[in-house]
Amino acid sequence: MAIISVSNLTYQYAQSEAPAVNDVTFDVEAGDWVAIVGHNGSGKSTLAKLLIGILAADSGTIDIAGTRLTEASVWDVRETIGMVFQNPDNQFVGATVADDVAFGMENRHVSRDVMIRRVKEALLQVGMWEFRDREPARLSGGQKQRVALAGVMAVAPKILILDEATSMLDPEGRSDILNTIKTLKQKLNLTVLSITHDIDEAAQADRILVIDDGRFIEEATPQALFEHGSDLIAMGLDVPFSAKLTELLAQRGVAVPAHYLDEGSLADWLWKSRLTK
Amino acid sequence: MEISFDKVGFWYQPGTPFAFQALKDVSLTIPSGQFTAVIGHTGSGKSTLIQHLNALLKPTTGRVLIGDRTIDAKTSNKHLKPLRKTVGIVFQFPENQLFEETVLKDIAFGPQNFGVTSQAATEMAQQAAKQVGLADELLTRSPFELSGGQMRRVAIAGVLALRPDVLVLDEPTAGLDPRGRRDVMTLVTKLQREQQMTIVLITHQMDDVARYAQNVVVMAKGAVVKQGTPQTVFSDANWLADHQLALPSAAEFAAQLSQHGFHFDPLPLTEEALVAQLAPQLPLKGGQHNE
Amino acid sequence: MNNFMFGRYIPGNSWVHRLDPRAKLLLCFIYIGVVFFANNFWTYLLLTVVLLGSIILAAVPARIFIRGLRPLFWLLLFTVVIQIFFGAGGHVYWQWGVFSITHDGLVSAGLILMRFVLIILISTLLTFTTQPLAIADGIESLLNPLRKVHFPVATLALMLSLSLRFVPTLMDEATKIMNAQRSRGVDFGSGGLRQQIKTIVPILIPLFVNAFQRAVDISIAMEARGYRDGENRTKYRQLKWRSADTISLVGFVIMAGLVIALRQLT
Numbered sequence: 093m094a095i096i097s098v099s100n101l102t103y104q105y106a107q108s109e110a111p112a113v114n115d116v117t118f119d120v121e122a123g124d125w126v127a128i129v130g131h132n133g134s135g136k137s138t139l140a141k142l143l144i145g146i147l148a149a150d151s152g153t154i155d156i157a158g159t160r161l162t163e164a165s166v167w168d169v170r171e172t173i174g175m176v177f178q179n180p181d182n183q184f185v186g187a188t189v190a191d192d193v194a195f196g197m198e199n200r201h202v203s204r205d206v207m208i209r210r211v212k213e214a215l216l217q218v219g220m221w222e223f224r225d226r227e228p229a230r231l232s233g234g235q236k237q238r239v240a241l242a243g244v245m246a247v248a249p250k251i252l253i254l255d256e257a258t259s260m261l262d263p264e265g266r267s268d269i270l271n272t273i274k275t276l277k278q279k280l281n282l283t284v285l286s287i288t289h290d291i292d293e294a295a296q297a298d299r300i301l302v303i304d305d306g307r308f309i310e311e312a313t314p315q316a317l318f319e320h321g322s323d324l325i326a327m328g329l330d331v332p333f334s335a336k337l338t339e340l341l342a343q344r345g346v347a348v349p350a351h352y353l354d355e356g357s358l359a360d361w362l363w364k365s366r367l368t369k
Numbered sequence: 370m371e372i373s374f375d376k377v378g379f380w381y382q383p384g385t386p387f388a389f390q391a392l393k394d395v396s397l398t399i400p401s402g403q404f405t406a407v408i409g410h411t412g413s414g415k416s417t418l419i420q421h422l423n424a425l426l427k428p429t430t431g432r433v434l435i436g437d438r439t440i441d442a443k444t445s446n447k448h449l450k451p452l453r454k455t456v457g458i459v460f461q462f463p464e465n466q467l468f469e470e471t472v473l474k475d476i477a478f479g480p481q482n483f484g485v486t487s488q489a490a491t492e493m494a495q496q497a498a499k500q501v502g503l504a505d506e507l508l509t510r511s512p513f514e515l516s517g518g519q520m521r522r523v524a525i526a527g528v529l530a531l532r533p534d535v536l537v538l539d540e541p542t543a544g545l546d547p548r549g550r551r552d553v554m555t556l557v558t559k560l561q562r563e564q565q566m567t568i569v570l571i572t573h574q575m576d577d578v579a580r581y582a583q584n585v586v587v588m589a590k591g592a593v594v595k596q597g598t599p600q601t602v603f604s605d606a607n608w609l610a611d612h613q614l615a616l617p618s619a620a621e622f623a624a625q626l627s628q629h630g631f632h633f634d635p636l637p638l639t640e641e642a643l644v645a646q647l648a649p650q651l652p653l654k655g656g657q658h659n660e
Numbered sequence: 661m662n663n664f665m666f667g668r669y670i671p672g673n674s675w676v677h678r679l680d681p682r683a684k685l686l687l688c689f690i691y692i693g694v695v696f697f698a699n700n701f702w703t704y705l706l707l708t709v710v711l712l713g714s715i716i717l718a719a720v721p722a723r724i725f726i727r728g729l730r731p732l733f734w735l736l737l738f739t740v741v742i743q744i745f746f747g748a749g750g751h752v753y754w755q756w757g758v759f760s761i762t763h764d765g766l767v768s769a770g771l772i773l774m775r776f777v778l779i780i781l782i783s784t785l786l787t788f789t790t791q792p793l794a795i796a797d798g799i800e801s802l803l804n805p806l807r808k809v810h811f812p813v814a815t816l817a818l819m820l821s822l823s824l825r826f827v828p829t830l831m832d833e834a835t836k837i838m839n840a841q842r843s844r845g846v847d848f849g850s851g852g853l854r855q856q857i858k859t860i861v862p863i864l865i866p867l868f869v870n871a872f873q874r875a876v877d878i879s880i881a882m883e884a885r886g887y888r889d890g891e892n893r894t895k896y897r898q899l900k901w902r903s904a905d906t907i908s909l910v911g912f913v914i915m916a917g918l919v920i921a922l923r924q925l926t
Binding site for chain 3: 141144146167170171173175177179181182183184185186187188190191194195196197198199200201202203204207208211227228229243247
Binding site: 385386420423425447450453454457458460461463465466467468478479481482483513527528531 | 670671721724727833836837839840841842843844845846847850861862865866869870
C-alpha cells in the first residue's frame, strides 16, 4: 500500500486569483524516492506545507501511512514525517548542534537517557558529532543542513521530505548532503519526497513529478524526463551536462545515442562509437 | 577602472579575544573592462575581499588602489562616498536590502543619495529596470510582492542605476531556479560586452567561470593561492584536487574521455570547446566517415 | 558594532567559567544586593577585594573589563556630575544659583560612582564567563517554583533561548544590510539629526521584513518538528550543581554578613 496517498488536493491562498495546488493526485510507495520539480512559484512548496498539515487543503485528501490527515490526526502524522527546509538558518532552533538535534525528541517526551544516546547516534550518522557543542553561527550552511538531517533521524520518521533543502548551499555542501541522504535512505529504508530544482537531486529519484501552475503535467523516470533536453529549463530543471553535449554533437552531424544517457554511460557509448570509426 | 591590492592584510576586531585575520598579504589586479572571477571555499576571505573594493573596509596593512585613489589603514572615512558610485556591489541575497514602497523608488534610492535630482534619479532607475528586464507594470508595485527572482533583479537594478564603472557581484545566482540563474548570467555578460563594464564575480559555479571569466583569482584561508586565465587555473587537475576545487563539467568529462583513449589539447573548459575537439574524433551519423 | 565588549561571552575554562549558572546568578544577585548596604570605606574595600578576587579566578584580562566599561563612560560621568552639583549638605565649597559643590555632594557622588562600577563589573563578569544560553537555563531553573502557579516557565525559557540563538544571526544581517546601503550611497554618522534618522529607515525596514519572514519560517520548522506547547516537553540540557557552587555561595553569604557587620563602623 502507498505510504503517501494524495487525491484531488486543491489549495488556494486567500489573496490570490488561482489555486496554488490544483486537483493534485499521486501515490508514493514505501521505500521510494520521488522528486517533485517545477520552476519557482509552481506550487511545490505549498504542496509540502499541505503534506505536514501546516496548511489545510480546501478540498481533497491526504493519507500518510494509513492515517487520514485531519485536524485531530495532524500531530500523529507529523510523528511519521521528517522535513528539511530550504533556509539552513531558519530551521536551526537549538542553541548548539546537540540541542538542535534533541529538539524534536523533547517535543515527543523522549527521556533524557534515550535522548543522549540518540543525539550521539544521529550526529555520528551525519558526521557532525565532533561539532556537537558548536553554535549555529559558527557552522556553514551545509553543516547546518546536516544537523537538520540528524534532528530528523533522531526521531526515526518513515518519510523524509526535502523542501529545496540543498538550494542555498554551495556545490560541495550540496553533494555532501545528497550523499548523506542516499546513505540514510538505504540504511533506514526511508521514503523520500524531494522538492527540488537541482538536477543531481532529481536524478536520484525513482520517479519525477513535474508541477506547473499547481498541476502535475508529467510523471516520468529521470531517464525519460531528461530526454526533454532544453525544454527542462521551463520545468524548473537544468539540462544535464550529458544531454547538452549530445545535442551539440548531433548539431555537428556526429552519431549520438538515441536516448538520454548519464555521463558515465555516455563516455562508454562514445568510446564504443569511436572504435567503429 | 583598474583596482589593485598591494600586500593587503585585514583583521576583524583587532586587539580583542575575538581577533581574526581574514586577509593575508593579498596582492592582485582587477584589470579594467574585463571579467574577473573570484573562487574559493566558504570562509576563504572572498567576502572580506570585496568589501575592500569600494572601501567599506580599509586594509589593516598594505593598500588598495581604486582607480586614482589609494586606500590604507590611515585613510579618513570622509570622502569615500564617490568610490561607492564608481564601484557598485551586489551582495549575496541582495533582495534583503529592498525597503521602498515601490520598485521604482527603490531602484532610484542609490542615485538620489549622490545628489541627483529626483527626476534624473527616476530616469536612471527606469533605464536600469529596463537593463535587468523588469516589466513596466512591476515598477509601481511594492518590491515585497514580487517573486524571488524578480526581487533579485530589482536589487541588481538598484546598483546598476548608480552607473558604476566596476560591478561586483557576490554569488548573484544563489538560491535561484535554473531559469533565474541563466537570466542573471546573461545580464552580467551583456553589461561587460556591451558597456565595457569591469565585472568581478564571486561564484562557486566553475562552469560559469570557464564560460565567462577572463581572469580567475583563487582564494584559500585568506590568501590568494592562484591567479590567471581560466585555462591556466584549470590546467592542473592535481592542484585543484588538493585545494578541493572542482573542474568545469566539460573539463571533467574530457578528463574522463581521455582515459578511454580520446585526446584533448588544450583541455576544453566549455561544452563548445569540448565538442569542437571531440567531434572530429567520432564517426558521423549514418555511418559516414568524418574527415 | 563588533568592537562592543559589554555583555559578551569570552570562552574559557576557568574556575568561574565552570560554576553552575544558577550559582553565578545567585552570587550576582547577592553581590548587587549587598552593594546597596555598603556605606563606608571598609565595606567598599571588602566588596572590591571580593570582586578583584573573582576577576582573577575568571582569568579574563583586566583590559577587557576596561573595554567593557567604556561604552558606559558617559552614563557614569553624567550621574557623577548630577550628584556633585545637586547633592547638598555639609561644607559648601562653591555655589552658583541652584548649582553647588558641597562636602556631602562629593561624598555621595563618590559612593554612587563606586556602586555603579562594582555593579557593572560584577554583571560583566557574569556575562564574560557564562554563555547566554546557560544564563537562560539558570533563570529557568531558578523560576521553577513559579510552575506551581501555572506560570509558563518553560515557554518563557524557550523564547529566551530562541532570541539568544538569533542575536548573532540578526547582528550579521544588520551588518550586511548596512554594507549594502552604504554601497548605495547612504552615509551613516554624518549630517544633522534629521539626516541621521533618515538613514535608519533603509536599515530598519529590511531588517524587520526579514526578521518577520524568519519568524514565520522558524515557527513552521518548529511545528513540523512536533512542537505543540512549551510546558509538556522533556529536557535535554541539564545543569549540574557541584561542591564548588555551594562553597562560593557560602563564601558570598559570609561576605554579605561581614558587610552588614562593618556598616556599624561609622
